[in-house]
Amino acid sequence: MTAVQAAALQQPVPEYAIDTKKLNLWYGTFQALYDVDLRVRQGMITSMIGPSGCGKSTYLRSVNRINERLGYVRIEGSIDVMGQNIYDPGVELIQVRKQVGMVFQRPNPLPISIRDNILFSHRLHAKGGGDVHQGTADEIVEESLRTVLLWDKVKDRLKRKATELSLEEQQKLCIARLLPVKPKLLLMDEPCSALDPKGTEAVEELLWELRGQYTILIVTHNMAQARRASEECIFMLMGKVVEHALTEQMFVTPLHKETSDYIEGRYG
Numbered sequence: 001m002t003a004v005q006a007a008a009l010q011q012p013v014p015e016y017a018i019d020t021k022k023l024n025l026w027y028g029t030f031q032a033l034y035d036v037d038l039r040v041r042q043g044m045i046t047s048m049i050g051p052s053g054c055g056k057s058t059y060l061r062s063v064n065r066i067n068e069r070l071g072y073v074r075i076e077g078s079i080d081v082m083g084q085n086i087y088d089p090g091v092e093l094i095q096v097r098k099q100v101g102m103v104f105q106r107p108n109p110l111p112i113s114i115r116d117n118i119l120f121s122h123r124l125h126a127k128g129g130g131d132v133h134q135g136t137a138d139e140i141v142e143e144s145l146r147t148v149l150l151w152d153k154v155k156d157r158l159k160r161k162a163t164e165l166s167l168e169e170q171q172k173l174c175i176a177r178l179l180p181v182k183p184k185l186l187l188m189d190e191p192c193s194a195l196d197p198k199g200t201e202a203v204e205e206l207l208w209e210l211r212g213q214y215t216i217l218i219v220t221h222n223m224a225q226a227r228r229a230s231e232e233c234i235f236m237l238m239g240k241v242v243e244h245a246l247t248e249q250m251f252v253t254p255l256h257k258e259t260s261d262y263i264e265g266r267y268g
């Protein structure tokens with residue numbers, strides 16, 4: 001066992017990958033999130049549902065501090081990721097981005113080769129001397145692509161441009177390229193909305209493969225997807241968390257009328 005591994009084992013592992021306390025967020029004078037208290041269990045897949053404009057993406061973007069690039073966003077409250085408040089003044093953005101990977105609606109691989117896409121942020125973070133995958137470039141590429149079930153399909157065309165892949169493959173690649181910097185948390189903002197049903201099924205299968213090793217928080221408009229692909233589910237409405245429960249429980253016996261109205265398609 002290396003000294004780094006020994007030190008890591010001394011650290012208590014938090015039960016929650018995300019612990020949000022009294023999060024309020026304003027875009028200028030418009031308040032988009034109200035007193036959000038949310039805990040996302042480590043290693044599990046949690047989905048976030050709610051009608052358009054209820055604040056799902058805003059919340060997700062707060063967990064990797066993307067919102068702060070907009071000069072007019074103000075935040076109160078705290079978000080602990082793996083036990084550390086990412087809004088503490090001492091916490092650097094690069095540290096947050098390393099721990100928290102994000103996948104967007106439309107796959108956005110860089111217009112470079114498949115191989116270089118995988119190595120891109122690893123190279124960036126390795127320069128900073130952080131804890132990243134220590135293998136050779138070939139090992140990193142193979143392991144990342146294997147993890148997202150893409151290796152066998154692309155191993156003979158690693159030098160081809162990533163943008164030539166199908167949308168499903170591009171989305172898997174976008175997940176794969178996060179892995180070499182060893183993130184703890186993967187945020188996914190409607191990752192299947194650009195995919196056909198077969199691509200959607202393949203990405204959902206991948207989520208279950210990643211479960212356990214990574215904590216996954218996925219925003220989806222697709223009720224069936226939330227039900228199939230998550231263990232806990234959060235329902236938001238007008239910037240507030242209405243309900244957070246085991247997914248099956250939320251879909252079978254929701255506690256709140258607003259939740260059942262939404263699930264049954266009465267609005268949103």
Ligand SMILES: Nc1ncnc2c1ncn2[C@@H]1O[C@H](COP(=O)(O)OP(=O)(O)OP(=O)(O)O)[C@@H](O)[C@H]1O
Nearest residue numbers: 027030032050051052053054055056057058059070
């Ligand atoms: N960059 C921004 N500037 C100003 N207002 C914003 C910005 N982004 C989102 N909003 C507003 O904040 C509220 C929450 O938006 P958000 O995108 O988080 O909702 P959402 O639940 O993810 O919606 P959708 O399901 O349509 O993606 C909305 O009223 C939206 O108009």
